[in-house]
Amino acid sequence: MDTKIYETYLDILKEELVPAMGCTEPIAVAYAGALSRQVLGERPDEIKLVVSRNIIKNVKSVIVPHTKGRKGLKTALCAGICYGEADSELEVLSCAKDEEIDQLDEYLEKVSLSIEEATSSYPFDIDVYVKKDEEKAQVRIVNDHTNVVLIKKNDDIKLKKEITDAPIQINENRKLLSVEKIFEFAKEVKIEDVEQVIQRQIDYNTAIVKAGLTGKYGAKIGKILLNSYGNTVHTRAKAWAAAGSDARMNGCELPVVINSGSGNQGITTSIPVIVYAEELGVSKEQLYRALVLANLVTIHIKTGIGALSAYCGATSAGAGAGAGICFLYGGSYSDIAHTIVNILAINSGMICDGAKASCAAKIASAVEAGLLGMQMNKHDSQFYNGDGIVVKGVENNIKAVCELARNGMRETDNEIIDMMTKKNK
Known part of the structure; x- marks a missing residue:
């Protein structure tokens, strides 16, 4: 078999067959939340979440693990912010402790959080803006659950990937x-x-x-x-x-x-x-x-x-x-x-x-x-x-x-x- 195809197929299997805890769309939202808190350096008290309609669809009705049976975008995002481990990516909530989960209700009640529909053409689009006092951060994920295309702290762009206008981009x-x-x-x-x-x-x-x-x-x-x-x-x-x-x-x-x-x-x-x-x-x-x-x-x-x-x-x-x-x-x-x-x-x-x-x-x-x-x-x-x-x-x-x-x-x-x-x- 052609060596290039052989190695490519191995790479595809390793890229695709990875562990995830919970439905991957709310988990991707939690991952974005955990990453935004990591960039900001502390829990934000103001959050804006901008997501594509397909993300809204896929998060609406499914239970988010390690949240005591809660559902929805706010739950997924705030769980990621409160106790998510960004380095764990799609297992972002796997290390949650009971006492941390118990604090989720309190955080959901006090945080200022708004949710908007994205205007982009991407079916998969998660854009999180967080703020604490004068500090702010932004994390955006597009097209794939862990494909972070933008990380920004205040005016400092820490990561930026080019994305095309095509709604679906094939590797x-x-x-x-x-x-x-x-x-x-x-x-x-x-x-x-x-x-x-x-x-x-x-x-x-x-x-x-x-x-x-x-x-x-x-x-x-x-x-x-x-x-x-x-x-x-x-x-x-x-x-x-x-x-x-x-x-x-x-x-x-x-x-x-x-x-x-x-x-x-x-x-x-x-x-x-x-x-x-x-x-x-x-x-x-x-x-x-x-x-x-x-x-x-x-x-x-x-x-x-x-x-x-x-x-x-x-x-x-x-x-x-x-x-x-x-x-x-x-x-x-x-x-x-x-x-x-x-x-x-x-x-x-x-x-x-x-x-x-x-x-x-x-x-x-x-x-x-x-x-x-x-x-x-x-x-x-x-x-x-x-x-x-x-x-x-x-x-x-x-x-x-x-x-x-x-x-x-x-x-x-x-x-x-x-x-x-x-x-x-």
């Missing part, structure tokens, strides 16, 4: 992704090069699944699936993934390993593959290779969509999971390509209406689509060019879905956010 290394090369990489990668990052995903994500199956979280979708449809591998693949989301969306303080900036996508991509690997009795090496493929397929599909949109990211992750399970069954590149096309034809269009308890049910639906897409291929059935949005070739299908999600669903996204904010007040 150059992501442009080297293709399903054919991903399949080749999964077959050839040296296990020692991926073992650490993949085993961490297995350990973290199965731990939060166990919490979801044993605890009382959210709508308990994982438990309901198992109680209603039995303990078959097909049901477990959906139920375990849903249970991880049950826990994560509803305050569980265990970290997950994310994919494409999302814990739910990390869970959806990995857990069904892990469940099927156990059922099939494959080797640890084969599981690693299947997860490498599943993760890179998810990243490949999600790259052109962007971090936040009206298109539910679980759909992309379900495609990754379906491709990974197909790989476990010994599927060829052609089998995996057809599986991905089938999956994208089935579930594309499922909307994202923010992070909340119902994400678990959407994950179950995405995994179901992944399994159906794989079974269609196993039974020599597939969707063809001209069947709805299906076009010829897996890469063309991925491109078409990205355009649908990024451009075609833009007004859908605006309507969703209006429904969640103005119309529901």
Whole structure:
């Protein structure tokens, strides 16, 4: 395999498959808050938060970990300011102490805090302004959960990154992704090069699944699936993934390993593959290779969509999971390509209406689509060019879905956010 592509794919896995505690959008807000306090040097008494509408959507209804069940932008930001550790990035709230959490209510009551919608075109935009007496600071994050583009203390610019006018900016290394090369990489990668990052995903994500199956979280979708449809591998693949989301969306303080900036996508991509690997009795090496493929397929599909949109990211992750399970069954590149096309034809269009308890049910639906897409291929059935949005070739299908999600669903996204904010007040 080409050395440049090999090293790039390793880099992508290491960049993407990182731990995060809690839903990543409120955690990104908490991270911005912690960083702004760090720059200011003390807790501010005046704060202005300017965020894109998609951030408002994804933070509104999800519980922020280590806040005793609280939700919302103010909670996430003030938790980050009060006791967040900026150096921990997406695990910014992981070191919170009980006495610090107890002080959050008092700080929320006394701080002067305003929230405004961003006027920029970036779906992912968090801009925090803080002030204490005569000292002030600003931190801005754009396009990615930890992509800090501006740090300013008074008039001193400590960091500034150039950002283009394009709402979605694709890293150059992501442009080297293709399903054919991903399949080749999964077959050839040296296990020692991926073992650490993949085993961490297995350990973290199965731990939060166990919490979801044993605890009382959210709508308990994982438990309901198992109680209603039995303990078959097909049901477990959906139920375990849903249970991880049950826990994560509803305050569980265990970290997950994310994919494409999302814990739910990390869970959806990995857990069904892990469940099927156990059922099939494959080797640890084969599981690693299947997860490498599943993760890179998810990243490949999600790259052109962007971090936040009206298109539910679980759909992309379900495609990754379906491709990974197909790989476990010994599927060829052609089998995996057809599986991905089938999956994208089935579930594309499922909307994202923010992070909340119902994400678990959407994950179950995405995994179901992944399994159906794989079974269609196993039974020599597939969707063809001209069947709805299906076009010829897996890469063309991925491109078409990205355009649908990024451009075609833009007004859908605006309507969703209006429904969640103005119309529901």
